[in-house]
Amino acid sequence: MEQISLEDKVSNTLKWLANQIACIQVYKKWDEEFKKESLNNAWQKVQEQFKKDIDxxxxxxxxxxxxxxxxxQSEEDIEEEISCLQSELDKGHLTKEEFDKKVSKEKNTLxxxxxxxxxxxxxxxxxxxxxxxxxxxxxxxxxxxxxxxxxxxxxxxxxxxx
Known part of the structure; x- marks a missing residue:
């Protein structure tokens, strides 16, 4: 039996949710309380499914x-930001400690x-x-x-x- 990819599982779940929302919008005879309840139930089911499917x-x-x-950010974006920080350090606007901390945080976003x-x-x-x-x-x-x-x-x- 073929394994269903995570991407397909999530896509199927979102398609199901879109159809539930469409029912709420298209079926004019549904009263507002039922629509609200249906939307909340659909949202809860989707979140339960995501919790099962996503590692x-x-x-x-x-x-x-x-x-x-x-x-x-790309690696180039980070290098550019570090270059700007280096300039601030060179001008005396940052201490070495502040510079090191900011550079470390920038690198954390790679x-x-x-x-x-x-x-x-x-x-x-x-x-x-x-x-x-x-x-x-x-x-x-x-x-x-x-x-x-x-x-x-x-x-x-x-x-x-x-």
Missing amino acids: WNALTESQCKALHFGSW GLRLIPLYLYPSLPIGITLTSIGGEKRVFDGSNISTDIRFGCLAWGIKPKKD
Whole structure:
């Protein structure tokens, strides 16, 4: 029996959710309370399915791309930022300690893939996340901001190489 890829599992789940939303919008005879209940139930089922299907510690770069994770910075972006920091150090605007700390945080973002908001509820407690500022944090269920830009959180993971 052929194994279904993670990408296909998530795509199928999202297609199912889109059809549930379409029913809510298209079926005009459904009352508002039933629509709300249907949407909430569908969302809960999707999150339960994601929790079953996604092994956050085994995600690869190509899987993250297929699941619409955002790519934060390229190696060139980081080198450019470090060059700017070096200039600030040379001008005396930063101490060596401040420079080293900022460079370390910049390097922490190399390979960072930002989490799409739709996957936030399925994040496992205890996973280590990295912010776009290079800060690492063990997720406790509510200790990161859910503010988004272009559909992704300012927090992400570093997936495995393909």
